[in-house]
Amino acid sequence: xxxxxxxxxxxxxxxxxxxxxxxxxxxxxxxxxxxxxLPLPGIIIAFKDFRMxxxxxxxxxxxxxxxxxLFQGEDFxxxxxxxxxISLLRLAFGFFAPIILALLLNEIRISWYKRTVQTLTYxxxxxxxxxxxxxxxxxxxxSGPINQLLTLFGLSTKEFLADDFWFRAIIITTGxxxxxxxxxxxxxxxxxxxxxxxxxxxxxxxxSRWQQTIHITLPCLIPTIITLFILNLAYILNAGFDxxxxxxxxxxxxxxxxxxxxxLRRMIAMDFGLATAGGLFKSVVGLIMVVIANTAARKxxxxxxxxx
Amino acid sequence: MHLSRGEKIFNVFNxxxxxxxxxxxxxxxxxxxxxxxxxxxxxxxxxxxxFPRDVSVMAYEMVFSNPDIVRGFFNSVMRTMLGTAITLFxxxxxxxxxxxxxxxxxxxILFLILFTMIFNAGVVPHYLLIKxxxxxxxxxxxxxxxxxxxxxxxxxxxxxxxxxxxxxxSARMDGASEATVLFRxxxxxxxxxxxxVGLWTAVYHWNQWFDAMLYIASNSKQVLQxxxxxxxxxxSTQLVELSIADPIRTEYTAETIKAATVMISVLPxxxxxxFVQRYFVKGIMLGGVKE
Numbered sequence: 365x366x367x368x369x370x371x372x373x374x375x376x377x378x379x380x381x382x383x384x385x386x387x388x389x390x391x392x393x394x395x396x397x398x399x400x401x402l403p404l405p406g407i408i409i410a411f412k413d414f415r416m417x418x419x420x421x422x423x424x425x426x427x428x429x430x431x432x433x434l435f436q437g438e439d440f441x442x443x444x445x446x447x448x449x450i451s452l453l454r455l456a457f458g459f460f461a462p463i464i465l466a467l468l469l470n471e472i473r474i475s476w477y478k479r480t481v482q483t484l485t486y487x488x489x490x491x492x493x494x495x496x497x498x499x500x501x502x503x504x505x506x507s508g509p510i511n512q513l514l515t516l517f518g519l520s521t522k523e524f525l526a527d528d529f530w531f532r533a534i535i536i537t538t539g540x541x542x543x544x545x546x547x548x549x550x551x552x553x554x555x556x557x558x559x560x561x562x563x564x565x566x567x568x569x570x571x572s573r574w575q576q577t578i579h580i581t582l583p584c585l586i587p588t589i590i591t592l593f594i595l596n597l598a599y600i601l602n603a604g605f606d607x608x609x610x611x612x613x614x615x616x617x618x619x620x621x622x623x624x625x626x627x628l629r630r631m632i633a634m635d636f637g638l639a640t641a642g643g644l645f646k647s648v649v650g651l652i653m654v655v656i657a658n659t660a661a662r663k664x665x666x667x668x669x670x671x672x
Numbered sequence: 673m674h675l676s677r678g679e680k681i682f683n684v685f686n687x688x689x690x691x692x693x694x695x696x697x698x699x700x701x702x703x704x705x706x707x708x709x710x711x712x713x714x715x716x717x718x719x720x721x722x723f724p725r726d727v728s729v730m731a732y733e734m735v736f737s738n739p740d741i742v743r744g745f746f747n748s749v750m751r752t753m754l755g756t757a758i759t760l761f762x763x764x765x766x767x768x769x770x771x772x773x774x775x776x777x778x779x780x781i782l783f784l785i786l787f788t789m790i791f792n793a794g795v796v797p798h799y800l801l802i803k804x805x806x807x808x809x810x811x812x813x814x815x816x817x818x819x820x821x822x823x824x825x826x827x828x829x830x831x832x833x834x835x836x837x838x839x840x841x842s843a844r845m846d847g848a849s850e851a852t853v854l855f856r857x858x859x860x861x862x863x864x865x866x867x868x869v870g871l872w873t874a875v876y877h878w879n880q881w882f883d884a885m886l887y888i889a890s891n892s893k894q895v896l897q898x899x900x901x902x903x904x905x906x907x908s909t910q911l912v913e914l915s916i917a918d919p920i921r922t923e924y925t926a927e928t929i930k931a932a933t934v935m936i937s938v939l940p941x942x943x944x945x946x947f948v949q950r951y952f953v954k955g956i957m958l959g960g961v962k963e
Contacts, residue, residue: 378776384850385769386776392766392820393781399801399817400788406797420800465693471686483949484694487701490941490948492879494897498904498934499700502707502927509703512718545697549952573679606882610901627795636796643794651791 410641416634430641440642442618443626450532450603450622455596458540462547463589467577469548470555482552485545497610500538501525525611528619535607535620542607547592554588555581591661598657601646701938708732708931715928730923731932741933744896747811748878749940751895755815755877756870763824763869764862768854770825771832789822795886802887813887814895818876824869831865832858868951871944878940900937904930 379386406420413426434440465485472478488496502508504524511521524530562580571579605624612620623646631639675683706721714726735741769775770782792798798817807813840853848856859866881897888894941948 375776378774382769382774382776385772385774388765388850388854389769389775389781391762392825395762395766395816395820396785396788398805399819400792401784403793403797403801406800407793409796409800468686468690471682472690473683474687477687477690481690481694484697486949487945488697490875490879490945491938492881492897494879494881494901494904495934495937496700498900498930499704501904502930503700503703507716507927509720513720516718541697572676573682631796631799640794640796643796647791647794654790 407640407644409636410644412637414636414640416636426637430637431645433638434641434645439621440623440626443621443623443642446619447601447603447622450535450608450620451600453532453536454539454604455593457536458543459593459596461540461544463551463585465544466548466551466555467581469552470581471573471577482545482548486549487545488542489546493606493610496538496542497607500534500611504534523615525613526615528616531612531616532619535604535611538611539604539607550592551585551588554585558584587664590664594657594661594664598653599650600653601650704931704934707928708935710928711923712925712928715925728923728928731928732936734924734929735932735936740891740894741896741899741936743892744894744899745936747893748896751811751814752874752877752940754811755818756873758815758819759824759873760866760870762820763828764854764859764866766820767825767828767832768850768858771829785822785825799886808887809889809893810887811893814880814883815877817883818873818880824872828862828865828869831862835861864951867947871948871951874944875941875948896937900933903933 409420409423410430411425411427412420412423413429414420414423469478469482472481504510506521506523510524514521522530524534558581562584563576566576566580601623603622603624605622605628608620608622609625609628612625623642627639627642627646630636630642703721706724707715708731709727709729710721710724711726711728711730714724714728717725770778770785772778775781802808802813802817807816835858839857843853843857879897881895881901884895884898885901888898
């Protein structure tokens with residue numbers, strides 16, 4: 365028992381010695397505790413028949429009732445499948461967009477031109493979906509420029525935003541439009557890291573630019589591509605709440621309701637138990653997937669890549 | 673350098689394609705800008721609206737004469753400045769001890785901070801927390817929860833780790849306190865990372881709408897994004913009164929007013945954009961979370 369008290373004394377001594385550092389850390393730790401850890405016990409609302417007047421502790425236990433309602437009703441299962449489908453569509457159509465953009469930008473030898481295109485494509489990433497959603501609601505509206513062009517060519521107008529197929533097509537396209545420029549920055553950084561001696565050697569061997577791209581550039585990008593792909597898969601339950609909430613309408617709930625919008629609408633309808641259960645399901649599955657993805661990314665890259 | 677015919681064709685093709693991509697990236701903004709300066713008749717004219725043929729600033733006059741939107745603009749500016757200031761201050765305070773080897777339980781605290789990045793309780797517990805703390809309908813509900821975030825702390829800490837410890841050592845020999853070392857030695861050397869985190873936070877606060885939608889009830893405290901949401905997305909034009917009998921009605925439509933409100937919300941981000949460009953990319957590279 366001697367060694368415990370001895371090490372405890374050593375610990376206290378190190379606290380005293382570093383009291384200046386500890387003092388600096390106190391406010392930050394308080395912020396994390398209050399705003400990130402204090403809400404955690406609120407998760408038990410998922411297992412309660414929550415009533416605002418009775419509070420979290422006072423409300424009656426509902427055990428697994430909220431989850432039963434979640435998985436026996438069709439609404440949540442629809443939202444879950446919409447979430448996964450929209451995420452997969454985003455991956456299928458959007459994942460390679462920043463890679464292609466970066467490769468094309470990398471081939472431009474006129475630096476002001478490259479910089480200008482980069483500046484323009486990068487801009488939408490810094491604006492909120494309230495702003496961007498507002499712009500696209502105007503552009504795709506019945507009186508907007510897209511429908512006006514259709515009339516000009518003698519075609520009939522279409523309510524794009526009220527159509528299940530077109531609504532999904534629009535959120536995926538505008539999603540790529542918003543994020544591709546930003547995504548390209550990450551790949552351009554990886555491209556800048558490729559040693560120029562590789563290219564010099566290839567030129568000496570008589571490789572064309574196309575051959576250099578296939579045999580040097582792409583292989584060097586593969587670790588980055590794999591890491592980002594795995595991370596994208598891990599965030600599959602995030603189908604783009606900000607964008608969808610600011611662009612959808614009751615006409616397309618069938619094809620566009622995702623877990624996050626489902627949770628928010630249940631919360632606004634004061635069904636806190638169901639909303640918390642839906643949110644908890646998403647958080648737990650998300651946590652598991654991120655941990656798996658991170659392990660996989662580390663394994664595949666030999667400990668180099670990974671987010672944490 | 674000698675270019676083959678195929679390479680020359682590719683170069684031309686590439687320049688054209690990327691030019692098209694660039695135009696596509698800004699066309700929605702050009703369209704909105706053009707509509708916002710259009711008269712009613714011009715706004716409903718079929719076409720691409722690259723520029724207004726019949727200019728009117730009436731939509732802007734209507735928007736600026738609306739007290740809610742003007743107040744919303746100032747509330748957003750306030751939120752952005754207050755949020756950025758306290759985030760920078762408390763992020764530095766938190767990151768510094770975590771960058772020092774002497775700090776007891778450093779790894780445990782880092783783990784607990786990182787954990788907040790991959791798991792959260794969801795929207796309902798956060799909403800009830802704000803309610804129980806009595807922060808409802810207050811600007812503090814918008815800035816306090818985002819004051820220190822795991823990502824910002826890690827980025828600043830990583831930067832601090834790159835500062836040679838010998839600098840701090842010699843100051844401590846002269847009897848300087850930890851706070852003095854942080855503010856007098858570390859911070860002056862950390863301008864790039866502070867600019868990056870400051871810009872991230874400013875962009876976040878200017879764009880954030882969800883928390884204001886949930887927590888702010890009174891119009892006098894509401895932020896611009898929420899008013900924009902009401903005008904543009906919920907299509908409630910009563911915010912900006914549209915009376916049919918109005919003689920200047922031919923000067924604006926609901927669309928031109930929406931467009932003008934959008935442009936007013938975009939403007940501050942455009943002013944920040946040159947700085948954003950300089951520091952954001954560097955920031956992405958600083959973001960690698962490594963022990």
